[in-house]
Amino acid sequence: MKRTLITTLAALLCAALAQPVQIGILSPLTGAAAGTGQAQLAGFELALEEINEAGGVLGEPLELIVEDTQATPAVAQAAFEKLMTEDGVGIIAGGYSSNVTLSLVESFRTFQPIVTWIGGASSGIGIDGFDGIEELIGEEEWFFHIHPWDYHNVTAATDYVASTEAETVALLHEDSAFGGPGAAAAAGLLEDAGLDVVLRESFTSTLLGGSGDFRAAITKARATDADMLYWIGYDSDVVPLTSQVRELGYTPEYIFGAPPGWPAEFASSPEAQCVTGLIGFLPNLPNPEAQEFTRAYRAMHNADPENYMAALAYANLWALADAINAAGTTDRDEVIAALEAGTFRSPMGDWSFTDSEITSHQGFGAEMWLVFQYQNGVREIVYPIEKATAPLQTCN
Amino acid sequence: MEITLLIQALVSGLLASGLYALVAVGLALAIGVIGIVNFAHGEFFMIGAFLTYQLAVSFGLDPVVSLLLVAPALFVIGALLYRTTVHYVLGAPELNQMLLTFGLGIILQNVALLVWGGDPRTVPAIPYRSASFQLGDVTFGAVLVGSFLVSIALVGGLYWLLLRTPTGRGMRAVAQNRIGASLVGLEVDRTYLLTFALSAALAGIGGVMIAVIQSPTPMVGLTYTLKAFAIVVLAGLGNIRGILWASLLVALSESLVANLVPNGGSLRNAVFFAIIFIVLVVRGRKGGAA
Numbered sequence: 076m077k078r079t080l081i082t083t084l085a086a087l088l089c090a091a092l093a094q095p096v097q098i099g100i101l102s103p104l105t106g107a108a109a110g111t112g113q114a115q116l117a118g119f120e121l122a123l124e125e126i127n128e129a130g131g132v133l134g135e136p137l138e139l140i141v142e143d144t145q146a147t148p149a150v151a152q153a154a155f156e157k158l159m160t161e162d163g164v165g166i167i168a169g170g171y172s173s174n175v176t177l178s179l180v181e182s183f184r185t186f187q188p189i190v191t192w193i194g195g196a197s198s199g200i201g202i203d204g205f206d207g208i209e210e211l212i213g214e215e216e217w218f219f220h221i222h223p224w225d226y227h228n229v230t231a232a233t234d235y236v237a238s239t240e241a242e243t244v245a246l247l248h249e250d251s252a253f254g255g256p257g258a259a260a261a262a263g264l265l266e267d268a269g270l271d272v273v274l275r276e277s278f279t280s281t282l283l284g285g286s287g288d289f290r291a292a293i294t295k296a297r298a299t300d301a302d303m304l305y306w307i308g309y310d311s312d313v314v315p316l317t318s319q320v321r322e323l324g325y326t327p328e329y330i331f332g333a334p335p336g337w338p339a340e341f342a343s344s345p346e347a348q349c350v351t352g353l354i355g356f357l358p359n360l361p362n363p364e365a366q367e368f369t370r371a372y373r374a375m376h377n378a379d380p381e382n383y384m385a386a387l388a389y390a391n392l393w394a395l396a397d398a399i400n401a402a403g404t405t406d407r408d409e410v411i412a413a414l415e416a417g418t419f420r421s422p423m424g425d426w427s428f429t430d431s432e433i434t435s436h437q438g439f440g441a442e443m444w445l446v447f448q449y450q451n452g453v454r455e456i457v458y459p460i461e462k463a464t465a466p467l468q469t470c471n
Numbered sequence: 472m473e474i475t476l477l478i479q480a481l482v483s484g485l486l487a488s489g490l491y492a493l494v495a496v497g498l499a500l501a502i503g504v505i506g507i508v509n510f511a512h513g514e515f516f517m518i519g520a521f522l523t524y525q526l527a528v529s530f531g532l533d534p535v536v537s538l539l540l541v542a543p544a545l546f547v548i549g550a551l552l553y554r555t556t557v558h559y560v561l562g563a564p565e566l567n568q569m570l571l572t573f574g575l576g577i578i579l580q581n582v583a584l585l586v587w588g589g590d591p592r593t594v595p596a597i598p599y600r601s602a603s604f605q606l607g608d609v610t611f612g613a614v615l616v617g618s619f620l621v622s623i624a625l626v627g628g629l630y631w632l633l634l635r636t637p638t639g640r641g642m643r644a645v646a647q648n649r650i651g652a653s654l655v656g657l658e659v660d661r662t663y664l665l666t667f668a669l670s671a672a673l674a675g676i677g678g679v680m681i682a683v684i685q686s687p688t689p690m691v692g693l694t695y696t697l698k699a700f701a702i703v704v705l706a707g708l709g710n711i712r713g714i715l716w717a718s719l720l721v722a723l724s725e726s727l728v729a730n731l732v733p734n735g736g737s738l739r740n741a742v743f744f745a746i747i748f749i750v751l752v753v754r755g756r757k758g759g760a761a
Contacts, residue, residue: 114590
């Protein structure tokens with residue numbers, strides 16, 4: 076009787092201790108950035124299914140508590156505090172939008188969960204009077220930034236621009252925390268690379284309430300007759316901007332855009348021809364991890380992983396699962412140590428955390444970016460040369 | 472060069488005012504005749520854009536052809552929403568009416584998100600999207616000119632309907648005195664239904680145009696709802712005739728600031744908020760004096 080009682084109590088105690096690991100997800104599932112948020116969710120869902128099929132985390136199925144930020148600081152703030160106080164999660168993953176991330180920094184610091192953040196590129200380094208995410212976070216041990224910083228993006232873009240025959244650049248950018256610092260960094264690096272930035276002009280993105288009329292900025296760019304039109308904006312700006320460039324008769328040799336994503340079906344639009352852009356992942360990447368990820372993603376979501384945030388979210392969740400399993404516990408310090416020490420899987424190949432300019436846990440950097448070009452309805456990789464699937468074409 | 476830039480700015484502003492007027496006039500109609508502030512107006516616009524996109528992707532329909540299908544579709548959607556929701560809050564406090572239409576707008580955004588996803592979509596291969604013609608050094612975008620002409624024709628048609636037809640006279644009568652209109656035999660509820668449906672159809676046509684000009688997303692309506700409100704406030708609530716002038720003022724101000732001020736593209740929204748601010752302050756002072 077006594078043995079039965081002890082066995083029962085022990086079983087109950089084990090059951091109580093073996094709580095599934097819960098990770099809080101913050102992502103803009105509705106609102107202006109819902110496309111990116113939905114892509115993130117799709118990547119998390121695929122990783123979650125694979126992780127749980129592979130035995131879960133610490134022997135229990137991993138669970139996600141997903142909260143919608145709507146890409147709005149106030150909503151994100153409430154969602155984060157709910158995850159901290161109501162759900163009691165110790166790990167936060169996901170994230171998108173520099174504006175939202177900037178608004179969350181002090182809340183992160185208050186609660187100090189482990190944060191593995193796949194969005195938010197605004198660093199702030201080199202811009203007087205502006206503290207970006209990287210500057211505000213500093214060297215906090217609990218913050219892991221997976222997305223490249225804006226200077227990584229600009230370094231990759233500048234490398235590409237310098238490889239072309241362009242000598243003059245007209246730089247148009249949206250005016251929020253994404254495009255403003257990005258343009259400042261781009262202008263500096265382009266000048267350093269020997270190019271002449273003949274115009275720097277801002278506009279309001281359609282994502283943030285702009286009407287999509289960029290004719291004024293394009294008219295000013297046309298007047299410079301620059302060899303390259305380089306613009307930083309969001310994916311909803313792509314169609315109006317590229318069509319108005321043609322409408323106004325501006326014919327630069329190169330058109331380079333740096334939005335986080337590209338609109339669906341844009342490839343088949345005539346305005347897409349010869350437009351180049353940065354992307355972190357493409358389904359036609361030839362490495363085996365990319366092919367396997369694309370196959371599994373198609374099987375689960377019946378679509379291609381067109382937005383690279385799906386690949387980053389997938390890498391994010393697998394890194395957390397692998398780190399917790401390697402640590403053998405959810406103890407905060409031990410998971411942080413495992414994240415610092417580990418090498419993780421991703422559709423782009425193996426990766427690990429290293430130092431960035433300020434933070435001590437940076438996932439991907441400039442090496443993640445590919446430059447593609449729309450050529451006859453297909454996105455061909457044109458830079459770096461060793462990964463190119465087609466040579467770069469000029470627009471004239 | 473400066474003169475050319477100024478003329479280009481004026482032309483762009485003038486042409487952009489057509490679309491603004493089209494979106495605003497539908498909102499003004501609902502406010503003027505029914506007396507309801509429809510916060511879901513921009514979502515009719517968004518649905519029009521997505522229907523245009525879907526007709527292009529599924530059946531290869533050119534947006535110009537889609538116009539003939541999208542406008543009636545939005546008319547029916549507007550009528551259904553009126554009958555199932557708005558109709559029941561006509562006697563409710565204004566705040567409740569606003570909450571209803573605000574909620575309707577959120578529901579429509581999320582329906583679009585479920586159906587079409589959150590990614591910006593592209594109506595593929597529109598041969599005239601980037602077309603333009605030159606007059607001297609000034610460029611006229613074909614889509615802008617087309618949308619301006621269609622918008623002006625529709626606003627003019629609406630004006631004609633209101634002034635010259637029995638249906639329009641009925642609308643005006645109901646707008647002026649709902650009880651009096653019903654006493655002389657006008658079917659007030661039917662007039663409201665027709666007005667709301669017409670307002671939705673006009674927004675839907677605006678949506679067709681926006682599907683050509685930019686990328687439909689579930690949130691695309693919000694920007695134009697704000698513009699429409701600004702224009703309606705400028706024109707005076709329910710003043711349909713004033714919509715044209717107010718649209719022209721907003722569009723021209725935006726265009727001039729964007730073109731002539733360095734980094735003026737960032738100031739477009741500030742321009743129309745500033746206009747609303749000034750108008751409200753000036754009107755408030757006049758009201759106070761009176």
